Amino acid sequence: MNITSSFFVGSQYRGVTLTKHLRPEGIRLTDVEFAVLRHIRRYPGQSRTQIARHLGVSKSLLTKAAGNFRAIGLVREERSVPQSGERGQPAVRMWLMKDAYHTIGIHLSGTQYSLVRTDLDGNVVEVRLPSIEGEIDAIVETILHNVRDLLETSQVPVLGIGMAIPAIVNEDGALFEVTPTQAKLPFQRLANAMTDHFDLPVYWDNGAYCIASFEAQRSGTSSKCLFYITLDFGIGGGAVYESRLLRGGFNQAANIGALLPETGPRPNLVDLAHYLDVSLEVLNEPYLTGLLKQNDRKLGDWICERGRLLSSPLASVVQLINPDTIILGGFFPREILELMLAQIDLGILDTEGRKPLTKPDLRVATLLGSSGLAQASALLPISARLLGQRMISAC
Numbered sequence: 217m218n219i220t221s222s223f224f225v226g227s228q229y230r231g232v233t234l235t236k237h238l239r240p241e242g243i244r245l246t247d248v249e250f251a252v253l254r255h256i257r258r259y260p261g262q263s264r265t266q267i268a269r270h271l272g273v274s275k276s277l278l279t280k281a282a283g284n285f286r287a288i289g290l291v292r293e294e295r296s297v298p299q300s301g302e303r304g305q306p307a308v309r310m311w312l313m314k315d316a317y318h319t320i321g322i323h324l325s326g327t328q329y330s331l332v333r334t335d336l337d338g339n340v341v342e343v344r345l346p347s348i349e350g351e352i353d354a355i356v357e358t359i360l361h362n363v364r365d366l367l368e369t370s371q372v373p374v375l376g377i378g379m380a381i382p383a384i385v386n387e388d389g390a391l392f393e394v395t396p397t398q399a400k401l402p403f404q405r406l407a408n409a410m411t412d413h414f415d416l417p418v419y420w421d422n423g424a425y426c427i428a429s430f431e432a433q434r435s436g437t438s439s440k441c442l443f444y445i446t447l448d449f450g451i452g453g454g455a456v457y458e459s460r461l462l463r464g465g466f467n468q469a470a471n472i473g474a475l476l477p478e479t480g481p482r483p484n485l486v487d488l489a490h491y492l493d494v495s496l497e498v499l500n501e502p503y504l505t506g507l508l509k510q511n512d513r514k515l516g517d518w519i520c521e522r523g524r525l526l527s528s529p530l531a532s533v534v535q536l537i538n539p540d541t542i543i544l545g546g547f548f549p550r551e552i553l554e555l556m557l558a559q560i561d562l563g564i565l566d567t568e569g570r571k572p573l574t575k576p577d578l579r580v581a582t583l584l585g586s587s588g589l590a591q592a593s594a595l596l597p598i599s600a601r602l603l604g605q606r607m608i609s610a611c
Contacts, residue, residue, distance in 0.1 A: 243288065243601055248273055249281045250604025254459060256291060256312050257336070257603070260435055263296070263307035282310070289316045290602070312336055317602075318370050320363060321594025323380045323423070323586045324401050329359055330590035333366045333374075336598055337435055340591055342366055352402050359406055360413070367414065376597030377410055379403070379420035379610060380589040382449065387467050389420070389608050395449045407610035418610040419596035423589045424470070427581055428454025429461050429599065430592035431543055434582070443539040444581065445472055445530070447483050447546035447553075455537060460605065462537075475529035483522035483556065485547055491518050501585070505549050519552060523559025531565040538573055545581030545588070553580045 245253070251271050256262070262270075268278045285291035292313050296306040314335040323330045331344040344362040367374055381403055382395035391403060407418045428444035431437070444454045453472035455462040462469045476482050481491075489496045492514055507515045530542060542562075544553050557578050566572040583592055600607035 245284070245602070245604065246281075247604060248277055249284060250602070252278065252281050253285075253290070253312065254433075254603045256310050258433060258435060258437065258459065260311045261309050263309050265307060267310065289313055314339070315372055317373050317375045317598075319375045319594045319597045320366050320377045321380070321590040321592065321596075322359065322363075322377065323589035323593060324359075324403065324406075325382075325398065325586050328586055329355075329362075330586040331359070331362050331366060332587065332590045332594055333370060334591060334594040336602070338430060338433075338591065338595055338598075342369060343587065343590075345587065352405070356402055356406050356409060360409055363410060363414065374416060375601050376417040376419060377414070378426070378593035378596030379407065379418065380423040380426045380593035381420050382423055384468055384471075385421050385608050387608065389610055398449065404610075411611040417597065417600070419600055419607045420610040421593070421596060421608055422452060422454070423448075423592075424452035424454040425461055425463075426454075426589060426592040426596065427545055427583060428456050428470075428543075430583060430595050431541075431581065432456035433459050433595065433599075433603075439539075439541040441537060441539040442541045442543065443470065443530075443533050443537065443576075444543045444545065445526070447485075447544070447548060447556075449485055449547070451476055451482060451484055453533075455539070457537075472529050472533070475532065476525060481522065481525065483525060487522070488515075488518055501549050504552060508549070508551055515552075519555045520559055523556035524561075526556065526559070527561040527564050530560060531562050534562050534573055534575060535565055539576045542576045542578050543581045544578070545584055547585055550580055550584060553584075 251273075252267060255267055255271060264275065264278055264282070268275050282291060282293065286293075290313055292311045293308050294311075295308050314337040316336060318333050318335055318341060321332050321334060329346055331346070332340045333342040334340050344366065346358050346362055363377065381391060382398045383391040384393045385391055403420070407420065410416070411418050424444055424446045427446065428442060431444060432439055432442045440458060442456045446452045451473035453470035455470040481487055485496060485499050489499055504515070533539065533542065544557055546553070557580065560578060562575045562578070563572060581588070583589070596607050599605040
């Protein structure tokens with residue numbers, strides 16, 4: 217089937233035109249304005265004085281930035297209510313207008329595709345969880361149809377589309393080291409089709425990088441240095457310092473999977489399927505949650521053994537980058553990840569007589585599974601277009 221000729225005419229899909237008022241106009245911001253938006257998004261409700269002091273910018277620059285934000289409807293300002301006995305003008309506080317724009321996030325896996333539309337705070341506004349059947353043409357058609365629906369139902373401009381990919385993404389956008397179980401999926405074909413037919417930028421990145429960035433930039437987070445590890449079909453990692461992703465010299469930083477060699481036991485879905493002697497397709501959340509409730513001995517043994525295996529690589533992470541937060545996530549139920557966390561010993565590299573490094577907080581990721589990756593990937597267009605961060609274009 218030729219999808220372009222069958223379903224698209226110009227900017228139309230199934231006869232429905234994406235109207236111009238739902239396309240974001242060119243957004244041009246200065247470095248100072250990018251920095252202000254990053255700060256407001258992370259710390260909503262702070263005063264102009266607090267923001268200027270934190271960023272080291274003059275009040276006049278901040279006033280100019282605020283005026284530009286108002287002109288494009290990006291920021292809301294309110295003057296505080298005077299407190300009893302307070303002198304002078306009450307502070308002017310700033311919030312991001314979360315519904316000024318929306319963005320779309322997509323995660324592709326072998327059995328299910330998750331698509332979401334989020335606001336600028338990363339909150340899910342609309343979700344699609346289509347079942348995928350058939351050949352490559354049918355897969356692409358289904359996803360394009362759902363993207364079209366998400367665009368049509370949006371009442372505000374959409375900044376772009378983000379994709380979480382089970383691969384390392386080169387600086388030029390090329391994919392390599394795609395997870396073997398996902399290698400046949402039409403990532404590039406889909407990205408090209410969306411760029412061509414929806415006239416929106418498409419960004420993509422490694423799924424672990426997407427989650428790490430989302431966690432580090434959540435509203436109100438206090439983490440300065442964060443490390444994320446994902447346990448899914450493989451093992452991946454992502455590190456963020458002061459809200460910026462640590463990519464390394466060749467865009468391959470935080471490759472923690474290499475510290476848990478594939479020649480031995482690994483805490484991921486493929487390893488668990490082999491350990492339980494079941495097919496990989498069986499290991500969905502209801503199945504694993506059911507085993508957990510039954511106190512299945514084999515699952516319990518696997519959790520303990522594989523959880524302890526994480527101690528050495530994560531203790532190495534502590535020694536190398538000393539994060540204040542380590543987050544565990546992936547495709548396992550939250551209850552299983554919590555039990556694995558309890559097995560991790562971050563002090564196994566401490567040496568007697570030498571003061572040990574301060575250990576980070578350990579917790580489970582806010583976002584899990586395919587839908588979580590889709591939600592995290594929706595941050596990519598926001599980061600690229602409003603937060604001034606280097607994101608990788610898919611096309």
